[in-house]
Amino acid sequence: MARSLLVALATIVAISLGVHGRQKTVVPKPHFVPVRPAPPTSSVQLTIGLSPTNVDGLHAALYDVSDPKSANYGKHLSKAAVEAFVAPSADSVKAVTDWLTQHNIHPEVVSPAGDMLRIDVPVSTANALLGANFTEFKDQRSGATLVRTLSVTIPDDVDSHLQFVHPTTQYVTLRVKSNPRFKVVPPPTVSAKRQSLPSECAIDVDPACLQAFYHIPIAPANATGNAIGVASYLNEIATEDDLESFFLGFRPDVTTTPKFDIVSIDGGVTSGDGTLEASLDIQYTVGIATDVPTTFYSVGDPGPFAQAFIDIVNFLLAQDELPLVLTTSFGFDESEFAGEDGLANTFCNAYAQLGARGTSVFFASGDNGVYSFGFDSDCDATDFGPTFPSTCPFLTSVGGTQGFSPEVAAPFSSGGFSNMFATPDYQGAAVGNYLNQLGGEFFGLFNRSGRGFPDVSGQSVDYIVRVNGTFLLVEGTSAASPMFASVVALLNDARLNAGQPPLGFINPLLYSDQGAAALNDITNGSNPGCGAQGFPALQGWDPVTGLGSPDFDKLLALVTGTGV
Numbered sequence: 001m002a003r004s005l006l007v008a009l010a011t012i013v014a015i016s017l018g019v020h021g022r023q024k025t026v027v028p029k030p031h032f033v034p035v036r037p038a039p040p041t042s043s044v045q046l047t048i049g050l051s052p053t054n055v056d057g058l059h060a061a062l063y064d065v066s067d068p069k070s071a072n073y074g075k076h077l078s079k080a081a082v083e084a085f086v087a088p089s090a091d092s093v094k095a096v097t098d099w100l101t102q103h104n105i106h107p108e109v110v111s112p113a114g115d116m117l118r119i120d121v122p123v124s125t126a127n128a129l130l131g132a133n134f135t136e137f138k139d140q141r142s143g144a145t146l147v148r149t150l151s152v153t154i155p156d157d158v159d160s161h162l163q164f165v166h167p168t169t170q171y172v173t174l175r176v177k178s179n180p181r182f183k184v185v186p187p188p189t190v191s192a193k194r195q196s197l198p199s200e201c202a203i204d205v206d207p208a209c210l211q212a213f214y215h216i217p218i219a220p221a222n223a224t225g226n227a228i229g230v231a232s233y234l235n236e237i238a239t240e241d242d243l244e245s246f247f248l249g250f251r252p253d254v255t256t257t258p259k260f261d262i263v264s265i266d267g268g269v270t271s272g273d274g275t276l277e278a279s280l281d282i283q284y285t286v287g288i289a290t291d292v293p294t295t296f297y298s299v300g301d302p303g304p305f306a307q308a309f310i311d312i313v314n315f316l317l318a319q320d321e322l323p324l325v326l327t328t329s330f331g332f333d334e335s336e337f338a339g340e341d342g343l344a345n346t347f348c349n350a351y352a353q354l355g356a357r358g359t360s361v362f363f364a365s366g367d368n369g370v371y372s373f374g375f376d377s378d379c380d381a382t383d384f385g386p387t388f389p390s391t392c393p394f395l396t397s398v399g400g401t402q403g404f405s406p407e408v409a410a411p412f413s414s415g416g417f418s419n420m421f422a423t424p425d426y427q428g429a430a431v432g433n434y435l436n437q438l439g440g441e442f443f444g445l446f447n448r449s450g451r452g453f454p455d456v457s458g459q460s461v462d463y464i465v466r467v468n469g470t471f472l473l474v475e476g477t478s479a480a481s482p483m484f485a486s487v488v489a490l491l492n493d494a495r496l497n498a499g500q501p502p503l504g505f506i507n508p509l510l511y512s513d514q515g516a517a518a519l520n521d522i523t524n525g526s527n528p529g530c531g532a533q534g535f536p537a538l539q540g541w542d543p544v545t546g547l548g549s550p551d552f553d554k555l556l557a558l559v560t561g562t563g564v
């Protein structure tokens, strides 16, 4: 599917601007327009990823503790054990340190395992180090300015020790799961109403509707050590004021004041008027995972967006105690990582590390059907566009549904197949079953050997949210991810109370026969985009709604060992 690659790649051995080694040259998409050479004395901050010593060992350990058939199921790894897998070898550290020292550069170690370094140098130094020509580009889609280069040359004796140097040749832009569509609605009448399902849910999706439809308990969680995290970017912020009003209207059964903590990373905002995505994410974690301690991780803008994703993961991996569940409603077009496997793999392995330590990682799948985040307006792609990190096999991607009888696929629910990550074993049978049912349809438009996403789904239309004093109805897979994450946080609560470990990386469990039977299979609807019909939701797993939406009662029976 080279046609769809955002960047065309050439890898040649060359002498470039005085640096001997492997040269990589890229041709960015035309909407990245060069403006001028980056001023030589301006500074550029680069993250250098060193090759992990034993990434296969990390993956094997992750599956060993996540596969319910394994004797080690639930025996999550310590911080030190996980770090040992990804730590660079002494040779790698020496080769890279020597290389930087030759240029009089002294890096800072920014990951707990020592596999990521950061340097802050003048553009002239970066150009000399990498045989680069750092240039200011304007992203005409977003209006953002990026400092990038069209080529880098890595010395031969360093090359094999590096995963990536970012930002150099990566033209990657963050998408909020598309601007969530919304409409303004009148404030709710405050009452202790708890209507029967159909009338409750016909008006809007609120916590009572989700609790009734998915059998989610309203009783407060109480297990020691339980916690849920919400990752947020782009200066999104939620407020206590909106949350309290939301609870007055929609959780009248809760008598205590709802709350959440805010942790700022990279100078992320900690106050201000509530914004849409953050308010949605907080109101449907605090509002569903009743009394589970909730932390809002506000990640600022360190410049390149991929760095923001790197920084939150390093922040979390440095903690002794991790949130047991993490939900994110932001992502990228996978095609923007084409040719940058080192960077994409580093992200994906970071989620594997969180999973190995016992955290369930959820990402919204995206809101543009089969054509990824960015293609809804341009429709310039020639094949279906998967979203990243949803295509990483070591996390749980959440798609969208709508309606109640029947519950059907939300047409915007992003889903499809990765061009970078192969189908993992745990979903081999489920994906094979789908491809058989699909036959030859859409041949050439997607990668039949890629990791299929999403894994699961949930209601994603007409969520009522209070944003800066106003009630809105919001739609998007952004709503489904915090909801599903909250369900898992409540399942963890039951497990912790029963003396069992948390669920951690949950896909191997969900794709088992018993796991799939504990979800509501969605078999109606599809995810069209850019004029294409989109994948149909069919019996079993499909790349629109995954295995389906949660049934808490069945999941609880499954995860507390009393059978389905």
Ligand SMILES: *[C@@H]1O[C@H](CO)[C@@H](O)[C@H](O)[C@H]1NC(C)=O
Residues within 6 Å of the ligand: 034, 035, 036, 037, 133, 135
């Ligand atoms: C660097 O890029 C600029 C355009 O931004 C170009 O004018 C200049 O010739 C390039 N320099 C080298 C050494 O390639």
Ligand SMILES: *[C@@H]1O[C@H](CO)[C@@H](O)[C@H](O)[C@H]1NC(C)=O
Residues within 6 Å of the ligand: 219, 220, 221, 222, 223, 497
């Ligand atoms: C904790 O919550 C569970 C489920 O609601 C409940 O059965 C149990 O009594 C609670 N335990 C305590 C100590 O409150």
Ligand SMILES: *[C@@H]1O[C@H](CO)[C@@H](O)[C@H](O)[C@H]1NC(C)=O
Residues within 6 Å of the ligand: 001, 002, 418, 419, 420, 421, 422, 423, 447, 448, 449, 450, 451
């Ligand atoms: C399809 O996916 C596989 C598995 O990730 C990958 O190796 C292959 O390069 C992909 N093919 C194309 C044409 O992208």
Ligand SMILES: *[C@@H]1O[C@H](CO)[C@@H](O)[C@H](O)[C@H]1NC(C)=O
Residues within 6 Å of the ligand: 273, 274, 468, 469
């Ligand atoms: C929040 O609401 C206040 C009061 O209505 C308004 O002045 C302010 O502009 C709003 N903030 C945003 C970000 O919309």
Ligand SMILES: *[C@@H]1O[C@H](CO)[C@@H](O)[C@H](O)[C@H]1NC(C)=O
Residues within 6 Å of the ligand: 403, 406, 408, 524, 525
């Ligand atoms: C699919 O759902 C629509 C309503 O959303 C309904 O009209 C139609 O009958 C359903 N089809 C099947 C096969 O269930």
